[in-house]
Amino acid sequence: MRRNxxxxxxxxxxxxxxxRSLLHADGLRYRVGRRPLPGLRRTADIVFGPTKVAxxxxxxxxxxxxxxxxxxxxxxxxxxxxxEGNRLRDRDTDARLLAAGWLILRFWEHEDPAVCAxxxxxxxxxxxxxxxxxx
Numbered sequence: 559m560r561r562n563x564x565x566x567x568x569x570x571x572x573x574x575x576x577x578r579s580l581l582h583a584d585g586l587r588y589r590v591g592r593r594p595l596p597g598l599r600r601t602a603d604i605v606f607g608p609t610k611v612a613x614x615x616x617x618x619x620x621x622x623x624x625x626x627x628x629x630x631x632x633x634x635x636x637x638x639x640x641x642e643g644n645r646l647r648d649r650d651t652d653a654r655l656l657a658a659g660w661l662i663l664r665f666w667e668h669e670d671p672a673v674c675a676x677x678x679x680x681x682x683x684x685x686x687x688x689x690x691x692x693x
Contacts, residue, residue: 569591569601569603570590571667573667573669574615576671577604577674577675578590578604580671580672581675586682588604589605589606590603591603594610594612594658594660595654598654600647603615604678608686609661609682609685609686609689611682612663613663614663614665615664615666615667616648616666617667618666618667618668620641620644621648621666622641623667625666625668626668627641661681663681
């Protein structure tokens with residue numbers, strides 16, 4: 559099982575790359591796979607540091623998508639708690655980032671990358687305007 563787990567990509571997935579490509583084409587610059595908060599051993603997929611926007615593109619299986627997650631038929635005694643632990647960690651991450659003034663944007667891997675990129679761009683530009691005193 560260890561070899562299996564090591565082969566699974568945790569970053570630079572197809573959905574992440576698609577959203578990043580659209581954001582970059584729209585003129586936005588960001589950091590990839592960064593820790594938004596020092597000391598918190600959790601990384602966001604896309605980070606806009608100055609505007610404090612953290613983007614997560616969650617895999618349907620690993621984060622328990624309500625539309626696509628199905629309980630595995632084998633070794634469910636291991637996987638069910640694992641996925642639930644991921645969900646709880648996601649909520650804890652959200653709470654910590656919110657308390658530090660961050661905006662958290664979470665998307666599922668099955669969502670349209672163009673829609674995700676538009677929402678992210680709008681949020682970043684809105685926060686940038688507020689930060690610079692423009693609204």
